[in-house]
Amino acid sequence: MANRNEHFVADLAASEVAEIDAVRISEKPTNLYLDAWRDLRKRPMFYIAGVLILAVTVMALFPGLFTQTLPNDNCLLANSNAGPTDGHPLGFTRQGCDIYSRIVHGSSTSLSVGLIVTAMTMAMGVFFGALAGFYGRWVDALLSRAGDIFFAIPYILAAVVIMSVFSDYRNVWVISAAIGIFAWPSTARVLRGEILRVKQADYVMASTAIGVSRFKILMRHVLPNSIAPVIAVTTISLAAAIVAEATLSFLGVGLPTSTMSWGNDISQAQVDLRTAPQVLIWPSLALSITALAFIMMGEAIRDALDPKARAQR
Amino acid sequence: MVGYIFKRVLQALPVFFGTTLLIYFMVFAMPGDPIVAMFGDRGVNQAVYEQLRAQYHLDQPFLVQYFYYITGIFQGDFGTSFSGQPVGDVLAATFPVTIRLALMAVTIEMLVGIGIGLFAGLRKGKLFDNSSLVMSLLLISTPVFVIAFVFQFVFAIKLGWAKPTVSGAAGFTELLLPAVVLSTLAVAYIVRLTRSSVIETSGQDFVRTAYGKGLTRQRVVRVHILRNSLIPVVTYLSIDFGVLLVGATVTEGIFNVPGVGRTLYQAIIRGEGPTVVSFVTVMVLIYLAVNLITDLLYAVLDPRIRYGK
Numbered sequence: 245m246a247n248r249n250e251h252f253v254a255d256l257a258a259s260e261v262a263e264i265d266a267v268r269i270s271e272k273p274t275n276l277y278l279d280a281w282r283d284l285r286k287r288p289m290f291y292i293a294g295v296l297i298l299a300v301t302v303m304a305l306f307p308g309l310f311t312q313t314l315p316n317d318n319c320l321l322a323n324s325n326a327g328p329t330d331g332h333p334l335g336f337t338r339q340g341c342d343i344y345s346r347i348v349h350g351s352s353t354s355l356s357v358g359l360i361v362t363a364m365t366m367a368m369g370v371f372f373g374a375l376a377g378f379y380g381r382w383v384d385a386l387l388s389r390a391g392d393i394f395f396a397i398p399y400i401l402a403a404v405v406i407m408s409v410f411s412d413y414r415n416v417w418v419i420s421a422a423i424g425i426f427a428w429p430s431t432a433r434v435l436r437g438e439i440l441r442v443k444q445a446d447y448v449m450a451s452t453a454i455g456v457s458r459f460k461i462l463m464r465h466v467l468p469n470s471i472a473p474v475i476a477v478t479t480i481s482l483a484a485a486i487v488a489e490a491t492l493s494f495l496g497v498g499l500p501t502s503t504m505s506w507g508n509d510i511s512q513a514q515v516d517l518r519t520a521p522q523v524l525i526w527p528s529l530a531l532s533i534t535a536l537a538f539i540m541m542g543e544a545i546r547d548a549l550d551p552k553a554r555a556q557r
Numbered sequence: 558m559v560g561y562i563f564k565r566v567l568q569a570l571p572v573f574f575g576t577t578l579l580i581y582f583m584v585f586a587m588p589g590d591p592i593v594a595m596f597g598d599r600g601v602n603q604a605v606y607e608q609l610r611a612q613y614h615l616d617q618p619f620l621v622q623y624f625y626y627i628t629g630i631f632q633g634d635f636g637t638s639f640s641g642q643p644v645g646d647v648l649a650a651t652f653p654v655t656i657r658l659a660l661m662a663v664t665i666e667m668l669v670g671i672g673i674g675l676f677a678g679l680r681k682g683k684l685f686d687n688s689s690l691v692m693s694l695l696l697i698s699t700p701v702f703v704i705a706f707v708f709q710f711v712f713a714i715k716l717g718w719a720k721p722t723v724s725g726a727a728g729f730t731e732l733l734l735p736a737v738v739l740s741t742l743a744v745a746y747i748v749r750l751t752r753s754s755v756i757e758t759s760g761q762d763f764v765r766t767a768y769g770k771g772l773t774r775q776r777v778v779r780v781h782i783l784r785n786s787l788i789p790v791v792t793y794l795s796i797d798f799g800v801l802l803v804g805a806t807v808t809e810g811i812f813n814v815p816g817v818g819r820t821l822y823q824a825i826i827r828g829e830g831p832t833v834v835s836f837v838t839v840m841v842l843i844y845l846a847v848n849l850i851t852d853l854l855y856a857v858l859d860p861r862i863r864y865g866k
Contacts, residue, residue, distance in 0.1 A: 393575030396845055398799035401806075401837045404825055405583050408833050487700045491807065494702050495825050514706060514811075521710050528703040536698035543694075 276472060280548035290544040296537035304352035311345045337513065337523050346509055347530045353505035354486045354534060357420050361485035364424030366478050369431025370471070376432065377439030377470075378462045388436070391429035399426035400488055407497035414500050423488045427481065434477050438470035445469070472549040479542030483535040490531055506531045561856050569849050576841050577630070581623050584834045630842075635835050644835045647820055655805055655816035661729075661736035662743075662801065663794065670744045671790065674751025675783060681756055689752075693745035701804045705738045705811040722813035735812040739804050743797050750793055754786035761785075795851035802840045 284290045303310055328335045335343050376387040394402075406422035407414065442448070443466060451461045492498035493507025494514075501508055506527040513524035610616045614625045629635070635644035677686040696704075712734060713721035719734040758764065759782055767777045808814070810822030817836065824832040 389571055389575070392572050393579060396572050396576050396848075397579070397837075397841050398803050398844065400803045401799075401840060405580060405834055405837050408825070409583050483698060487698075490700050491702065491803075494700075494807070495810075495822070497825055510703065510706075517706055517710055518714055524703075524706055528699070528706070532695070532699045532703065535700075536694060539694060539698050 276549065280472075280545070283548040284544060287544055287548075289540050290548075293537045293541035293544060296533060297541060300351055300355060300534050300537065303348055304355045307348045307352070310348045311342075314345065335520075335522055335526075337509070343509075343523060343526050346504060347506070347527055350504045350506050350509060350527070351530070351534070353416065353499065353503060354489060354507075354531065356416055357423070357489040358482045358486040358538070360417065360420035361424045361427065361488075362478055362482045364420065365428045365431050365481060365485075366474070368424070368428035370435055370467075370474065372428065373432035373435030373474075374439060374462060374467060377436035378443065378458075378466055384436075387432070391432050394426050395429040395433075397426055399423060400491055402426040403488065403492055404495065404497055407492060411497075414498070415503070416499065419489060419492060419498055420485075422492075423485055427485070431474060431477060431481070435470060435474050438473055439466055442466050442470045473546070476542050476546030476549060479545055480539055483538035483542070486531065486538070487535050562853055565849065565852050565856075569845060573842075573845060574627070576845070577627060577838060578623060580834060580838050580841070581626055582619070585619055585622070630838075635839055644832070644839070648817065648839060651815060651817045651820055654814060655809070655818055657729075658732050658736055658739065658809070658814060658816060659801060659805060661732055662739040665736060665740040666743045666747055666794070667790075669740070670747025671751050671783075671787070673744075674748040675755055675778070675786070677748065678752040678755025678759070678786075679778065679782075681752075686752070689748055693748045696741050696745035701738065701742055702807045702811060704741050705735075705808050708734060708738050709811065723815070732814065735808050735814050738812075739801065739808045742800060742804060743794070746793060746797070747790055750790055751786060754789050755782055758782050758786045791851070795848055798847045799844045802844060 337343055337346065372387050372391065376384040376391075400423075403419070403422040403426065406425070407419065410418050410422075448461060448465055451465055456464075489498060489505065490507030490510065493505055494511040496511065498507050498511075499505050501512070509527040510524055510531070513520075513527070517524055607616075614622050617625075633645055635648070673689050677689045680686050709721050713719045720731060723731045723735065764777060764781050767781045768774075772781075802818070805816065805818035806821050806825075807818070809816045809818035810826075813819065817840070821833065821836040821840070824836060
């Protein structure tokens, strides 16, 4: 009873007030990329995609680790379209070559086309997108209209025309250029949109106020803060480039048949679809799994880099 | 409204001239002399050579040649195919089949894609949602020609449900299998687009209001959620039309559908450069036209575009 008179208001514990007032600051240093990295490590999709990509990369760099059979040696026509035998787990092609070995040795073609196209679209897309988004006005008008023109031609159709023009010079570089030249506008569009948003930020105005040059603002502040969606789009477009190469090879305007590639193998197997479907199925499967790995990786990265998408999950 | 249409058509013009100029430039850069090729093995007759060069305007500078070409397009002259037929005639014969195939594919895309997407979006995180996402990833990462071969092998050759190739008549039932193949790519994207759109719309205030008014779930889903989720899907369909055209080239080639795509496919396979270019030009023009029409339709459907900016 005596205690009651001592307190006229509800007891406020000192610790509670401190808790309410305290601004929650995480112990760990953090930024967008660290957050994304922490998020990625919790997702099974990232690991599955990562392991697949690693496997294909090692396969492309060191095919000898996966098979001792050389793809074009010991091709016996007696084995034409034959099923699996000892030492040849997937059977033989129409020419009697080992399918498994051809898949292993063909991986470097698909991967290098994917990487070259991605490097090209990234370079062109970032360059044009950044200029258009950051400098605006006539630069934007000019570059965006130019991008519209390239965007309006479906890039596989464009690549078909280019490859028909350069029919005497078909190699990995030419086919990558043919795909890349028409694939950059989508990257540029993504970056331009993001830069338009970032440009409004207070830190950009602050930098302008203290007299940082426009170019330095773009390189130091705007670009690093707007590149995240481009990374995700680019990873997915790597898969698209691999599929595009196979489609062009399938149409017969891709790489010459002497170059080993999954697209060529699929294209050559189509005549025997009825009698020996496995010759077509295996390289197709390799192609799909590789593309799937890059798409999954791209989606995982996109979700991880987008705080809104992280919160929605 | 008129102002918007005028502005949009005006915007389409530089893209039209740009794309045709670009494609024409690529042909211009093509190695080899087409007139010399016309003589074959017989050797070149100089007088005839000069006359043919003048007849095809090849003695003119690049921009003048392009001008002749573009006026030709406006007069319906798309060039001559390798076999000597005017491309316009070939188009007239093959285009209806491709339109039929494309319409069937788009219908399947919409029905299946929106259906699965809506179902998955309403049951976010459940088994159906997750499995449909995995399926769509698989479809996206498989090239359309692989899907075409697998479907042809399984459904036509093994199960015998359909004919592996299409006859000259290209009837409705015959086109069903190629249309399903053609629709697979976009179906995956439409499922994902509808799903995320449905999830986003379901969280909107007007949906809560609709439930609060006491409307049935069925009506809220149909009228409030679905209709508002369809806008990005329609946008996607028009942008994706280019992919559909490329897919049609491959699918028509594999299933022997007598459409524009197969003509292009065969020209590519045979290495008939000039024919390929004329058909690619036509396809790009169709693509541009479809995009223009969709944008104009928006103005009709969406008052914000009609009156605002």
